[in-house]
Amino acid sequence: MSTIVRAAVLSAVGEPVRIESLGLIDPRPGEVRVRILASGVCHSDLHVRDGEWDRPTPIVMGHEGAGVVEAVGPGVELQVGQPVALSWLIPCGTCRACRSDRPWACPASPSFRHRLLDGTIPFRRACPSGPDGGESVLAYCAIGTMAEAVVVPAAAAIPIPDGVDPAVAALIGCCVTTGVGAVLKTANVESGASVAVIGLGGVGLSCVMGAVLAGASRIVAIDRAAAKLDTATAVGATDVIVAAPHAGETLAALRDLTDGGPDYVFEAIGLPATVELAIESLPLGGAAVLVGMTPLGARAAFEVYPFVDGSRRILGSNYGFADPGVDFARYAQLHLDGRLPIDRLIDRRIGLDDLEVAFDAMRDGRYTRQVVVPG
Numbered sequence: 001m002s003t004i005v006r007a008a009v010l011s012a013v014g015e016p017v018r019i020e021s022l023g024l025i026d027p028r029p030g031e032v033r034v035r036i037l038a039s040g041v042c043h044s045d046l047h048v049r050d051g052e053w054d055r056p057t058p059i060v061m062g063h064e065g066a067g068v069v070e071a072v073g074p075g076v077e078l079q080v081g082q083p084v085a086l087s088w089l090i091p092c093g094t095c096r097a098c099r100s101d102r103p104w105a106c107p108a109s110p111s112f113r114h115r116l117l118d119g120t121i122p123f124r125r126a127c128p129s130g131p132d133g134g135e136s137v138l139a140y141c142a143i144g145t146m147a148e149a150v151v152v153p154a155a156a157a158i159p160i161p162d163g164v165d166p167a168v169a170a171l172i173g174c175c176v177t178t179g180v181g182a183v184l185k186t187a188n189v190e191s192g193a194s195v196a197v198i199g200l201g202g203v204g205l206s207c208v209m210g211a212v213l214a215g216a217s218r219i220v221a222i223d224r225a226a227a228k229l230d231t232a233t234a235v236g237a238t239d240v241i242v243a244a245p246h247a248g249e250t251l252a253a254l255r256d257l258t259d260g261g262p263d264y265v266f267e268a269i270g271l272p273a274t275v276e277l278a279i280e281s282l283p284l285g286g287a288a289v290l291v292g293m294t295p296l297g298a299r300a301a302f303e304v305y306p307f308v309d310g311s312r313r314i315l316g317s318n319y320g321f322a323d324p325g326v327d328f329a330r331y332a333q334l335h336l337d338g339r340l341p342i343d344r345l346i347d348r349r350i351g352l353d354d355l356e357v358a359f360d361a362m363r364d365g366r367y368t369r370q371v372v373v374p375g
């Protein structure tokens with residue numbers, strides 16, 4: 001038995017994503033089928049689509065999704081109808097990182113193989129010679145959320161409290177957990193610190209919201225697109241800078257606003273030039289937290305002597321050091337309590353067929369967070 005679903009498939013990197021009808025396997029022991037109600041468009045999807053990272057194809061796109069449990073395999077405790085957000089990093093549970101409470105650093109996750117735990121590929125193209133004969137289609141990060149429904153390991157489906165908009169829950173699946181976690185967990189920003197955020201997409205604005213939760217005294221938001229600065233102010237930035245074409249001007253403005261440089265600066269774009277700007281802006285003892293992901297192979301440079309002499313730090317942050325089973329519910333509750341205005345990031349809802357249009361808009365820096373509603 002299998003279900004037929006529409007899904008956004010990348011057949012070869014650099015080519016447009018196409019919407020196809022695929023067969024989806026039924027959930028087996030330890031697996032659940034989730035009806036996807038919302039899937040955010042994250043810049044990581046665009047890196048994959050444009051071939052900036054090395055990912056296998058054909059693959060169902062998407063890794064920032066939420067929905068409801070529609071069917072469960074044997075041995076699964078989740079109930080049908082339970083709202084869930086999907087985690088794009090499913091910890092193996094047994095490696096050294098998992099055993100030392102660092103699930104975000106798990107090197108053995110099935111998410112990296114884009115398959116279910118036993119290696120099974122959940123989607124299949126139709127084949128005229130029989131229902132099981134078509135080509136397999138991988139699921140990005142083992143969850144492939146740009147589809148009407150997905151079958152995932154139960155550990156990837158994290159319960160979300162009732163009353164949370166599925167689009168908000170979807171963002172908790174990637175950009176919110178990444179940005180808020182970078183501030184609260186990776187950097188552990190202390191109350192009263194000064195913070196700068198470079199790049200104000202879903203990830204950077206989540207860093208801004210995280211800085212508010214941390215009690216930062218000054219939160220400087222930087223982007224080249226002026227419209228993003230208004231959203232940053234709406235979610236708690238105290239100051240904004242329109243990024244100048246010359247980094248020196250941006251640097252001077254940032255130093256002016258932060259008494260010589262921010263205690264913490266979050267780079268949320270993934271460009272060597274802005275990584276270098278972040279590091280150069282640091283005062284004595286300051287920390288640059290790198291959250292944006294560059295194309296593979298990109299390098300950045302900095303002057304070593306003042307970096308060491310000034311006890312400055314560079315931290316990398318993957319998935320906001322997430323423990324999804326704990327953090328998703330915490331971020332959802334903060335949202336319900338009015339302390340994490342995730343809904344303000346969502347400014348466009350589209351269908352699956354408009355994904356390529358959404359990628360074009362993202363390349364141009366238009367919209368804050370676009371959300372695909374597949375149904």
Ligand SMILES: NC(=O)c1ccc[n+]([C@@H]2O[C@H](COP(=O)([O-])OP(=O)(O)OC[C@H]3O[C@@H](n4cnc5c(N)ncnc54)[C@H](O)[C@@H]3O)[C@@H](O)[C@H]2O)c1
Pocket residue numbers: 041042043044045047174175178198199200201202203204222223224225228243268269270271274290291292293294317318319320362364365368
């Ligand atoms: N570390 C992680 O675990 C993790 C998780 C998710 C996403 N990411 C990465 O974070 C980055 C941001 O993702 P997003 O979805 O928020 O992206 P986005 O495209 O929505 O936002 C990027 C922002 O940067 C701005 N920008 C681009 N170039 C600029 C420049 N030169 N100067 C100033 N502003 C500039 C754009 O206007 C836009 O507002 C991506 O590289 C993505 O792959 C990392």
Ligand SMILES: [Zn+2]
Pocket residue numbers: 042043044045063064174175
């Ligand atoms: Zn993402």
Ligand SMILES: [Zn+2]
Pocket residue numbers: 091092093094095096097098099106107108109
């Ligand atoms: Zn592990």
